[in-house]
Amino acid sequence: MFPQIRRSTLPFMNESPGVVDLLGVLAYAELSAYARMTEDAATLAPTLADRAALSELAVTEYAHFRLLRDRLARLGADPDEAMSPFVGALDAWHAQTRPGDWLQALVKTYVGDGIALDFYREAARHLDPSIAELVDEVLVDEERSQFAVERVRAGIQAAPTKAGRLALWARRLVGEALSQGQQVASARPELATLLVSGEGAADISRLFATLTEAHNKRMAAMGL
Template identity: 45%
Template sequence: MAASPANVPQMHPDPADFQDPAYREAVVDLLAAISYGEISAFERLAEDSKMAPVIRDKVALASMASAELGHVARLHERIAELGADPFEAMAPFIEPIEKFHRHTAPSDWHEGLVKAYVGDGLAADFYREIAAYLDAATRDLVIASLEDAGQADFVVDRIRQAILAQPSLAGRLALWGRRLMGEALTQAQRVAAERESLSALLAGGIDRPGLDLASIGRMFTRITERHAERMSHLGLAS
């Protein structure tokens, strides 16, 4: 469910964090990337709902799409508070995110469900890892914006039911999950490498810890392990 305005932290720049223009740029970039990811997820879930076999499932997926879009307003408000235009800030992230979706277009209802659960989960894990290096107020906003929109229980239930009814489906969906992981990790690494502000944020700075190559490797290992847990919840091999 989308966080209500009362539950979303009201944030004001902390001079200790935001006097550094590089840090401010990194925060804007991260919030913009998450924002466009939410918009893209809204569009995809709304489109995938057309493949739903029954009206109940169609409404459920459409409701999830609405929840994704509900996170965007607060993210844009925060970007504006930091002196940037939200739509200009999102521009660099449109192509890499859309490229991911082009490469992982589901062929049917079940692939769409797995993508909603696994693909969004991988992206959320990556952004949460980066959020660990942010000031507390920004970190809280990022975590709130990445709250599950209802995908987990819904998708797990539907996929497990489908596998029980058609056991052969498990193999195909397991391969699909591995493909999603590969594409998502490639995208995450590309975004982190191409955006200098995010690379600098991960590298650390004055009074701010960073990641060396070994730490970055462990970060992606953690993301991979969480992916395996999600696949297990679905009843699929990772």
């Protein structure tokens, strides 16, 4: 009934298991980041300069989404189908961690999103260099990090009592992000296998050590 399809006609079938899942979850994460930053810029930014700066960062996130979507298409995968398994988990994460003010929004952008994306950066370590390079490109957050750090440090300097509340918020974000990562990994076993290279518990220990170290550096950079 169905024509025979040679393996070479579906490029993504030649990639490591989980590649389409990884690019799919990243594509939806970038699309969600674009939508959230746009909303935060319009509703939470205290100045027009802040609104403009965050809007520019949102445009960058959308450009990253397009890169991932186009790569999925070139691999022979349907981008919508690749993203759809992750919509529920990522939408739930954003609903559970909706910021109450500007500084909370910045901490979420820097700390919460940062540790979530660290999962996927680690997963890409085991992939073909061309895929790993793409993941590194879309996860570069130098401008976003600098923007968030400068604004949060300025906010704490102006009102030191906010530091404790923001530190608690950051811890909550990390807990929710780790929970989200576990849910995604358990729902998509092929994606989970990218996080380990065959050493089992040793790889898991290294992963969490890497995530913890990166989180501590982000907290220190913000002065929390």
